Amino acid sequence: MLWFSLLVLIPLCAVVVTAAEGGWDTFWTTITNGQTAAAIRLTVTAAAVVTVVNVVVGPMIAWVLVRDRFWGKGALELLIDIPFALPTIVAGLVLLSLYGHDSPLGIDVANMPSSVYLAYLFVTLPFVVRMVQPVLEQLELDVEEAAASLGASRFTTFRRIILPSLTPAIAAGAALSFARGVSEYGSLVLLSGNLPFKTEVTSVRILSSVENNNLAGAAAVATVLLVISLLVIVLLDVLQRRVAVRD
Amino acid sequence: MTDLLTREQPPKAAPVRRRSRPRKGPVAYLLRLFVTAYLVLLVAWPVSLVAIRTFEDGFSGIQGILEDPDTVTALKLTVTVAISAVVVNTLFGVGISLLLVRSEFPGKRALSALVDLPLSVSPIVVGLALVLVYGGRNGWFGPTLEGAGLQVVFATPGIVMATAFVALPLVIREVVPVLEEIGTDQEVAAQTLGANGWQTFWRVTLPAIKWAIVYGVVLSLARSLGEFGAVKVVSGNVLGQTRTATLVVEEKYLNFDQQGAYATAFLLAMVSVACIVIVSVIRPKNERS
Numbered sequence: 160m161l162w163f164s165l166l167v168l169i170p171l172c173a174v175v176v177t178a179a180e181g182g183w184d185t186f187w188t189t190i191t192n193g194q195t196a197a198a199i200r201l202t203v204t205a206a207a208v209v210t211v212v213n214v215v216v217g218p219m220i221a222w223v224l225v226r227d228r229f230w231g232k233g234a235l236e237l238l239i240d241i242p243f244a245l246p247t248i249v250a251g252l253v254l255l256s257l258y259g260h261d262s263p264l265g266i267d268v269a270n271m272p273s274s275v276y277l278a279y280l281f282v283t284l285p286f287v288v289r290m291v292q293p294v295l296e297q298l299e300l301d302v303e304e305a306a307a308s309l310g311a312s313r314f315t316t317f318r319r320i321i322l323p324s325l326t327p328a329i330a331a332g333a334a335l336s337f338a339r340g341v342s343e344y345g346s347l348v349l350l351s352g353n354l355p356f357k358t359e360v361t362s363v364r365i366l367s368s369v370e371n372n373n374l375a376g377a378a379a380v381a382t383v384l385l386v387i388s389l390l391v392i393v394l395l396d397v398l399q400r401r402v403a404v405r406d
Numbered sequence: 407m408t409d410l411l412t413r414e415q416p417p418k419a420a421p422v423r424r425r426s427r428p429r430k431g432p433v434a435y436l437l438r439l440f441v442t443a444y445l446v447l448l449v450a451w452p453v454s455l456v457a458i459r460t461f462e463d464g465f466s467g468i469q470g471i472l473e474d475p476d477t478v479t480a481l482k483l484t485v486t487v488a489i490s491a492v493v494v495n496t497l498f499g500v501g502i503s504l505l506l507v508r509s510e511f512p513g514k515r516a517l518s519a520l521v522d523l524p525l526s527v528s529p530i531v532v533g534l535a536l537v538l539v540y541g542g543r544n545g546w547f548g549p550t551l552e553g554a555g556l557q558v559v560f561a562t563p564g565i566v567m568a569t570a571f572v573a574l575p576l577v578i579r580e581v582v583p584v585l586e587e588i589g590t591d592q593e594v595a596a597q598t599l600g601a602n603g604w605q606t607f608w609r610v611t612l613p614a615i616k617w618a619i620v621y622g623v624v625l626s627l628a629r630s631l632g633e634f635g636a637v638k639v640v641s642g643n644v645l646g647q648t649r650t651a652t653l654v655v656e657e658k659y660l661n662f663d664q665q666g667a668y669a670t671a672f673l674l675a676m677v678s679v680a681c682i683v684i685v686s687v688i689r690p691k692n693e694r695s
Binding site: 166173174246247281349384 | 434440441442444445447451453455456459494518520522524525526527528531532533534535536537538570571625628629631633634635639652667668671675678682683685686
């Protein structure tokens with residue numbers, strides 16, 4: 160308990176306290192400062208868009224991994240976990256090698272706002288898939304067959320039978336992937352170029368405040384991120400309870 | 407009996423087959439194609455490119471970084487830090503998992519939610535938080551600790567703390583569900599047979615959660631070796647002293663030493679891929695037993 164407080168609780172409180180020390184006005188001017196506001200807007204938009212993509216693609220990947228059978232599926236399974244385990248700076252470098260200046264595909268997103276989306280897509284890939292997969296595995300085929308035999312079309316079966324049982328898992332995965340997106344830093348350093356107003360995200364903004372020894376300003380922006388993380392954690396807790404009730 | 411056995415198998419496999427082939431045919435294939443393409447474009451191709459770039463000139467890239475004393479120091483530091491953080495997190499993780507599952511206390515739900523917090527907090531915020539508290543000049547505890555001769559920020563302890571922070575939930579997340587599943591029957595039985603608390607833990611609980619701990623440790627190790635953002639804020643990036651391997655990758659890339667950056671990145675990627683492979687190999691084995 161003591162270690163947990165020393166390591167996690169006290170430092171996080173310090174962030175909030177430092178942010179609050181300057182009073183509400185300072186806090187507000189810091190986060191509404193043009194460059195910071197642009198960074199926050201980009202971060203939240205990109206994380207939201209990527210989360211939506213994950214919500215659509217994640218269950219599809221999970222579906223293929225659970226229900227389909229084909230050669231090389233084991234390799235795909237492994238690929239899902241790579242973004243989670245790969246050091247973020249390496250992730251950035253990895254993406255840069257395919258989508259950077261000397262891209263073999265001819266797609267160059269380096270230093271473009273789209274690079275932020277790409278990096279987020281990469282690092283948040285596992286979350287929805289990994290949340291949905293176990294639920295989908297437990298789902299009984301019988302129920303789907305029953306629905307089909309009662310005359311439900313494939314789409315109806317999907318919408319009325321499969322989707323409702325997957326919803327809490329998808330939502331939990333979405334929350335995690337949003338949180339991860341908002342807080343991402345390492346993979347963007349090399350990829351996005353950190354141009355103010357264009358590709359600079361919130362984490363980078365905090366870091367530059369720290370490097371300029373503007374700890375109070377950094378703490379103010381960090382508080383915004385912390386609040387987002389806390390909201391996500393609370394949401395997750397509620398969702399997990401709902402999943403537990405369902406079981 | 408044999409007749410029963412042989413007859414039982416086809417109906418089990420058949421409905422799945424029949425259903426997935428003629429009815430979901432085109433959709434299933436499209437989906438499979440789409441998912442494979444998506445994963446190849448997003449993950450497999452880029453990762454393999456790094457491997458290719460590393461070995462473009464044979465082994466000279468790898469050799470180059472292994473001969474560079476600064477990089478070697480950074481790699482050593484990374485390994486030391488990762489191992490310390492993993493040891494700390496394992497001990498703490500098992501302790502707090504036991505606390506969360508086996509005892510009731512006010513604020514338990516809040517604690518279990520807070521334990522997940524490091525997963526969603528930005529590494530930069532983690533670094534900032536540690537600097538605010540343990541910073542040598544104007545942190546909350548920093549000056550006192552420094553007076554006692556312990557420098558935390560811009561030194562190895564700070565890096566270990568930052569790494570431990572970000573990898574904190576991984577062991578707990580693996581151990582808690584297993585503890586919940588095994589229940590307390592065996593522990594109670596051991597106690598009625600006269601085992602003391604320590605013996606119960608060592609002989610009964612620990613063997614049951616052994617595999618969960620192993621996964622947690624492997625995942626934490628992968629995460630710890632690769633931590634970048636939090637370490638960057640806390641370490642101060644002093645060449646040969648507090649520069650870790652991930653910082654070397656950035657440094658080399660920004661200095662246009664692409665070969666070196668790719669080679670270092672490749673080493674790190676190899677370790678993390680190895681970690682996933684280990685987890686995916688031991689996991690099914692354990693679940694079957």
